[in-house]
Amino acid sequence: MKRELKLIKTIYTLEQLKCEPLSQIAIAGRSNVGKSSLINCLAGQKKLAKTSSSPGKTRSLNFYLILPEKFYLVDLPGYGYAKCSKKEREKWANLIYHYLNNNPYLKAIIILLDSRLSPQKLDLELISFxxxxxxxxxxxxxxxxxCTQKEISRQVKNWLPILNTDPKDLILFSSKTGKGKNKLWQKLIDLGKN
Ligand SMILES: Nc1nc2c(ncn2[C@@H]2O[C@H](COP(=O)(O)OP(=O)(O)OP(=O)(O)O)[C@@H](O)[C@H]2O)c(=O)[nH]1
Ligand SMILES: [Mg+2]
Known part of the structure; x- marks a missing residue:
């Protein structure tokens, strides 16, 4: 089925964070891991979400409406981006924390993990939270x-016990080649439709 992703709102402060009664699935991960690229890949558009090879590109919560199902994909600012002031980092953390905490419309979070890196402290902290x-x-x-097949298998082995998940539920993905795209879409639709 042909689906559409539409940027509906961009949020920078807590005051702007009013929730509509529509399901949401957020996308979290380290800065530069490829969250915005994943949105573009799902949308089949190159420039819907702004991406950059330098980390810290996304600084707001961006709500993309998925049609025809009518639920939101929410692109979050990345964590672990060192080159900004402590005050700014705290402001983001606060905004994201409030967004995640007690949000009845949040159905799930996609956590993006870099297949080239072994599990990082900030990833582990987010997962336990x-x-x-x-x-x-x-x-x-x-x-x-x-990555080579061997490197991928090694990272899968590292992650499975941490995530406490079945191998079939860890999605192997590339925004560049589109690998994993259909599987991820299927999962999103299942989670978002109710
Ligand atoms: N080869 C390859 N490059 C990717 C992939 N996904 C993202 N990239 C590249 O990684 C860089 C960062 O991608 P973004 O999508 O901007 O990352 P982000 O997680 O949104 O980053 P922040 O907004 O800073 O948190 C860009 O140069 C992308 O082209 C992928 O699957 N394969
Ligand atoms: Mg981004």
Whole structure:
């Protein structure tokens, strides 16, 4: 089926964070891991979400409406971006925390993990926070076009016990080649439609 993604709103402050009664699935991960690229890949458009080879591109919460199903994909600012002031980092953390905490419309979070890196401290912290809050995690190992099969298998082995998940539920993804795109769409539709 042909689906459409439309940027509906961009949010920078807590005051702007009013929720409409539509399901949401957020996309989280380290800065530069490929969150905005994943949105473009799903949309089949190159420039819907702004991407950059320098980290810290996305600084707002961006709500993309998926049609015809009518739920939101939310592109979050990345974490672990060192080159900004402590005050600014705290402001983002606060905004994201409030967004995630007690959000009845949030159905799940896609966590993007870089297939070239072993599990990083900030990823592990986010995963345990989400587990504590009982927020469903959809793990996606991305940039797999940059890895050999052997490297991918090694990272899958590293991640499975941490995520406590079945191998079939860890999505191997590449925004560059489109690998994993259909599988991810299917999962999103299942989670977002109710
Ligand atoms: N080879 C390859 N490059 C990718 C992939 N996904 C993203 N990239 C590249 O990685 C860089 C960062 O991508 P973004 O999508 O901007 O990353 P982001 O997670 O949105 O980053 P922030 O907004 O800073 O948090 C860009 O240069 C992308 O072209 C992928 O699957 N394969
Ligand atoms: Mg981004």
């Amino acid at each position: 989400l587990e504590q809050e009982n927020i469903k995690i959809v793990p996606v190992l991305t940039k797999i076009d940059k």
